[in-house]
Amino acid sequence: MSAVGNKVKIKYFGSEYEGIILESSDKNMHLLKLTNGYNVGLPKKGSKVEVVGRANLSLKADTTPLTKNRSLPNVALISTGGTIASHVDYKTGAVHPMTKPRELLGKIPELKKIANLSVSAPMSIFSEEMNPEHWSKIAGFVARELNKDDVRGAVVTHGTDTLHYTAAALSFALEGLSKPVAIVGGQRSSDRGSFDGGMNLICGVHYATGDIAEVATVLHGTSSDDYCLANRGTKVKKLHTSKRDSFRPINTVPLAKIYPNGKIEKHSKCELRHSGKIKVKSKFEEKVALLKYYPGMTAEVLDSYSNYKGIIIEGTGLGHIATSKLIESITNLIKNGVFVGMTSQANYGRVDPYVYSTGRTLANHGVVYLEDMLPETAYVKLSWVLGQTSNSEKIRHLMVSNLRGELSQKSHPNAFLY
């Protein structure tokens, strides 16, 4: 009777509605698409349904083979899900990850003129569901593609919520990176004409055919559709819940501005394209935590991490917490072999253990100050470092060394609020 796709006439309290039954999120309601295009909901109780036919509701799947244009470079598109690769689901009325990435290519025909895209999908999830296992998997896919001689670069599509975490993870996991990796997302839904993901993908593919051999996030640089910013994956953060240009470089300036017409304007020193195989080192330690300090934090909170392998603290200011209350817990953690790293919740700027007594106390008790590293990047890095070694000297050394541009001793004068 009320099967999805049936053409029906529904009588409800003296009115008749004619249309096609859609899937309804509310089991007490019929959802109907009228001939005028509007959807209406009618309570099942009190409705009399008459079936008059059948309609075809399925979206035509695009099965055209992806033809190659020999004059264009090959770029590997690796889809992990997110808004950029989602569609409107009329079952729940919510947004769901796409299951066929080539549908995305159907929506952005310009891509076919820039590169030959091969599509693979290690997963299709919202990015808030990402965890280190996913990072490993993605790194594996990227390396496998990039190690093919005829592949120029890779573009990873990803949800924006944790895009910067994955960008950092890939930066560490891909050792000896010799080709570009763009990681791209979209803030607006892909069904709409103002879909920002379209331009982000186009710029991402341009980046992937260029010569910056780094992992970079590629999304809008402003609220207009003028250019995207390629931001180094270890120094970028999502700073606005919804704006197109929410991804800003932190403590640095962008690697480049990428224009939809292909122009690339470099703004930083960077690793350039070269020959060489990429090694995947994708073991991540799961018992690592990122903890934001706040006034009033109790020792109990810190103590609960005693069986973790490492924690990164987002301290205040230059890297502070209330030592009066918490120094004992800190000492216990370090005694138990937990690596404790210090960053700042101010986002911008660097931590410094020498200026105030608090910093000196914490450093003397073994807390490692992590220069101008972003807390999120520090968390990802620690998870990766602990996946490579369990030697506390090595761990400490790796954490304070600049491996992938994630920390610097020189603060750029124009980086703040870029």
Add this chain to the structure above:
Amino acid sequence: MNYQDIGLKAGLEIHQQLATGKLFSRCESELIKDTPDSIVKRKLRAMIGESGKIDIAAAYETSKNLTYVYEVHNSNTSLIETDEEPPLLVDEEALEIIYTVCRLLNCKIIPFVQIMRKTVVDGSNTSGFQRTCLVGTDGYLETSKGKVSIDSVILEEDSARRVAEDKTSVTYRLDRLGIPLIEITTGPDMRDPDHIRETAEKIGMILRSTGKVKRGLGTIRQDVNISISGGGRVELKGVQEIKEIQTIVNTEIERQQDELSMNRNVGGEVRNVKSDCTSKFLRPMPTSARMYPETDLPIIRTDFKKINSMKLPELISSRITRYQKAGLNNELASMMANSARSNVFDKILKTEINPTLIATTFLSTSKEIKRKLKLDSWNFPDELYIEMFSLLSNSKITKESIPEIMERFTKGELLEEVAKDYKPISDSELKKIISELVKENSKLPLGALIGKAMSQLSGRADGKKVAKFIGELTK
């Protein structure tokens, strides 16, 4: 023209702006003339509709590959209007108004209303779609030529304002984007231009009766759908003056007949009505593939209990009749009933004061004072009228003093203070003054005597009394 022979079918589509905040953001609904605070530039692309097909109208617009420039004013534009933030829940007041209109048009209200996205690729919506929802169906309107069916009553957001264009770009101002619109669509039940006009005027009157619609140029838009035998439906957009409907319809019928005589297809297009009553092709008529659910917002559950117990506003047409019965002439009754002050007028009507005096005070005295003092945008507060007429009904001032009192109030004086100067003179005092005046001016004719007395008394006496006493004394 014999419309029946031609097989004329006509329907109306009316869009009326509401006087509430914006529909899906909490910004003010006001148009602004200042230079913008900032600009955003975008490109839009044709996207696939719910049925999997690319919409024809959308593809047509995208093929022009334009840049859209959006003007932002911080006072009435938020991140929602610039398509940088998801929408907020629908404005409650706007919802209440549309339920009222549905009831006044005898519509069936949809139990669960789903807000839809309607693809728009001419750039007039920053997101590339318009948010719209169907609230009422199956209604009707009584007219002199029978019932006209109301197919749908829709609540939707208005689009941005086109302010400039050139070969490569179109500039829009975002002040109008998001202002709530009620869209009323009739069935193709009208058979001649007079009927179209009557129906349009009646729908307009019903909308104004809510007291919650915007007034002024551009706040109501009227489109007429026409078809004749042998041709399909053509939408004529932007009928500015409903009085010109006959010329517009006749011109369009002639155009369609010309096309049909040359074996060309007629129908499926949207045309813009020009000031000379001709029309120009605008774009192909969109197909229904353009709409799909607005997934950022929940379905609206209609509260039928609340709606059925709502007090309906008095129709302006009924109010005109009521004012006529109270003693106003046709012109005053119509003007007062349509005025935004009719509810204040009703309050003052409860006193025993002559309704004509009240109406003329609202409608002409106020205008004269504004003209005299050159204050076009000044608005006398409701309380002034209420208190002034209260003083009058308690004989604390005279009716002749009203214009002066209003003028002095406008100049900044307090009403209580001003009123003291216009206390009516007692009858005995008045007789004394008049007898002296008559003695001194015994040679003057009656009319001149009255005139002289009135100017001497400067509003402190009732004209009828003065005339009566003078008349008695000069007998």
